[in-house]
Amino acid sequence: MWILLLVPFIGLLWVPFYNFTDPALFGFPVFYWYQLAWVPITSLLIWLVYRSRAHDDA
Amino acid sequence: MSGQIEWVALSVFIFFFALVTVMGFLAARWKSGAIGADLDEWGLGGRQFGIWITWFLVGGDFYTAYTVIAVPALVYAVGAYGFFALPYTIIVYPFVFAVMPMLWKTAHANGHVTAADVVHGAYNSRALELAVAITGIIATMPYIALQLVGMSAVIHTMGLSGDLPIVAAFIILALYTYSSGLRAPALIAFVKDTMIYIVVLVAVVIVPAKLGGYGAVFAAADQAFAAKGGATGLILKDSQMLAYATLALGSAFAAFMYPHTLTGVFASNSADTIRKNAILLPAYTLLLGLIALLGYMAYAAHIKVDTPNEMVPVLFKTLFPSWFAGFAFSAIAIGALVPAAVMSIGAANLFTRNVWKTYLDPSISHAGEASVAKITSLVVKVGALAFTLFLPVQYALDLQLLGGLWILQTFPALVFGLYTRWFRAGGLLAGWAVGILWGSWTAWSNGLKPIATLSLGGATYSFYVGLGALILNIVVAVIVTAVVAWISPAEDRSVAVRS
Numbered sequence A: 001m002w003i004l005l006l007v008p009f010i011g012l013l014w015v016p017f018y019n020f021t022d023p024a025l026f027g028f029p030v031f032y033w034y035q036l037a038w039v040p041i042t043s044l045l046i047w048l049v050y051r052s053r054a055h056d057d058a
Numbered sequence B: 001m002s003g004q005i006e007w008v009a010l011s012v013f014i015f016f017f018a019l020v021t022v023m024g025f026l027a028a029r030w031k032s033g034a035i036g037a038d039l040d041e042w043g044l045g046g047r048q049f050g051i052w053i054t055w056f057l058v059g060g061d062f063y064t065a066y067t068v069i070a071v072p073a074l075v076y077a078v079g080a081y082g083f084f085a086l087p088y089t090i091i092v093y094p095f096v097f098a099v100m101p102m103l104w105k106t107a108h109a110n111g112h113v114t115a116a117d118v119v120h121g122a123y124n125s126r127a128l129e130l131a132v133a134i135t136g137i138i139a140t141m142p143y144i145a146l147q148l149v150g151m152s153a154v155i156h157t158m159g160l161s162g163d164l165p166i167v168a169a170f171i172i173l174a175l176y177t178y179s180s181g182l183r184a185p186a187l188i189a190f191v192k193d194t195m196i197y198i199v200v201l202v203a204v205v206i207v208p209a210k211l212g213g214y215g216a217v218f219a220a221a222d223q224a225f226a227a228k229g230g231a232t233g234l235i236l237k238d239s240q241m242l243a244y245a246t247l248a249l250g251s252a253f254a255a256f257m258y259p260h261t262l263t264g265v266f267a268s269n270s271a272d273t274i275r276k277n278a279i280l281l282p283a284y285t286l287l288l289g290l291i292a293l294l295g296y297m298a299y300a301a302h303i304k305v306d307t308p309n310e311m312v313p314v315l316f317k318t319l320f321p322s323w324f325a326g327f328a329f330s331a332i333a334i335g336a337l338v339p340a341a342v343m344s345i346g347a348a349n350l351f352t353r354n355v356w357k358t359y360l361d362p363s364i365s366h367a368g369e370a371s372v373a374k375i376t377s378l379v380v381k382v383g384a385l386a387f388t389l390f391l392p393v394q395y396a397l398d399l400q401l402l403g404g405l406w407i408l409q410t411f412p413a414l415v416f417g418l419y420t421r422w423f424r425a426g427g428l429l430a431g432w433a434v435g436i437l438w439g440s441w442t443a444w445s446n447g448l449k450p451i452a453t454l455s456l457g458g459a460t461y462s463f464y465v466g467l468g469a470l471i472l473n474i475v476v477a478v479i480v481t482a483v484v485a486w487i488s489p490a491e492d493r494s495v496a497v498r499s
Helices: A002-013 A030-052 B007-029 B039-044 B051-062 B065-078 B080-110 B115-123 B126-157 B164-180 B183-211 B213-228 B238-255 B259-266 B271-280 B282-292 B294-300 B308-319 B322-360 B366-390 B393-408 B411-418 B425-445 B465-487
Strands: B451-456 B459-464
Touching: A002 A030, A002 B080, A002 B238, A030 B080, A030 B271, A030 B282, B007 B164, B007 B183, B007 B322, B039 B259, B039 B322, B039 B366, B051 B183, B051 B259, B051 B271, B051 B282, B051 B322, B065 B080, B065 B126, B065 B282, B065 B294, B065 B308, B065 B322, B080 B115, B080 B238, B080 B259, B080 B271, B080 B282, B080 B411, B115 B126, B115 B322, B115 B411, B126 B164, B126 B259, B126 B308, B126 B322, B126 B366, B126 B393, B126 B411, B126 B425, B164 B183, B164 B322, B164 B366, B183 B213, B183 B282, B183 B294, B183 B308, B183 B322, B213 B294, B238 B393, B238 B459, B238 B465, B259 B322, B271 B282, B282 B294, B294 B308, B308 B322, B322 B366, B366 B393, B393 B425, B393 B465, B411 B425, B411 B465, B425 B465, B451 B465, B459 B465
Parallel strands: none
Antiparallel strands: B451 B459
16 A cells, blocks of 8 residues: 555656646646646545554554 | 835734734743753653644644745746646655654654754764754754745835834744744644635635636736746746656655754654644645745736745735735734744754754753753844845845755655664765765856756756755765675674664
8 A cells, every 4th residue: 555655756746747738627727737636636645545554553 | 115004904914913922922831841841842842742733833834934925936937847846745745654753753762852863863973963963954044034035025015114123023033932942833833824724715716706717817827928938838848847856856855854844743742643644734735836826816917026026915915905915914924933933943953952962061951951952042043034134135045945955965864764774874974975065066056056957868857956966865875885884894783772
């Protein structure tokens, strides 16, 4: 599950994947809505890793 | 920018400033043990902050007033490229989730207060400890100065001229930080962050509604960039993409090497608090992404400013009624107080634990540590104030940029030791020195730009200097460690204590 933590790095650091304007969403070009979408996605991925890990006492 | 005094805005501003001042002084009694009794109390708030206090505190000092002013200013000036702050403040959280709980556990088990304490605990090297401490202190100073720049931008927009208001605000800040320690910014952060959320949510709904929707906002910016030309635009030029990605990655690795962010980590009550915050803190990043868009709204609203840093305050003043502009200005100014307080506390902790105690007074008592740190926090703030009053703002900007590069070079010393015992202090110290020297020299020779360019086989690659320096740093650390381990494999390493 820890591999999920690497997904946002790939999704955001591979810039050619999202460096264009169309299709726009609510007036936002792809470059903007795509990166903003990674905020909740990243939270979700970290939460999944958090849930799956063996709990320690700290 | 010395127009008429905006009385309504100013009254709202003074009300909120007075409110947080009272809170700052009362904070000394909040969840208190004996403040002044030891550095854990003054400098880490008693190491007892739970999920919500940590969320407000780290959110409050990571997303600073300077961010609210400078990120939209950069987006206003260059467009898409200024948005690297968004991927940066997203990918920082998987990193925080994976690494910072380990760091917290080590610090907690051994009573460490600073990054340099942790490094000394891992490698038992005074030289490496000092290198990490000095880097932290020097990288933090210009950052504090920039908070003042953010604050003076809003004060000037309200029509107050001269340095007196900023001096007065800073003296008040210095006094309650002195008496309450980390509890003051932790408590004030609740007010600050709530205000910032209100301002930004209102701004991102009301402003586009007034300007004809987000489509119109982006179209106005696109037109302006087309007229402006150069390396600007709504999306990146091909040549900017590597720079964008490396700036985001390098900044993400640097972010939690700073004394102020680490102070938030060390002050929390458990490793789990930090993990849950890695899940919850991205809420601020969403806010930051929306704040950055203010840079485009300025085009749609036809704002004209002398310097980009005035863009956000002038936008609010133009589009909002005076009372709400005053509320927004208070949010930004209080947004400067929280990080400035935490930064001065982080720097003071480093100086006290890793310079004063190590070199001047090894037998210092716990109470003695606290009083040295309190006085140091005053000195640090006066220094930052003098810096902004007597030197050009550009110096603070340049130094803050170099500071990010420098603090990133402490990454191997601080982080690698959490996972492996292989590295030697000599190797990490050599890597640190090479990274700092190469990075500073490269940035300097490019006219203090954070981007270096490399030619390989006819193609040129532009990337963030700090990340290049970090790679060099790690390579040198590996080579020197291998050589040292080969020469003296039997070095007694049992002194290094691990949890």
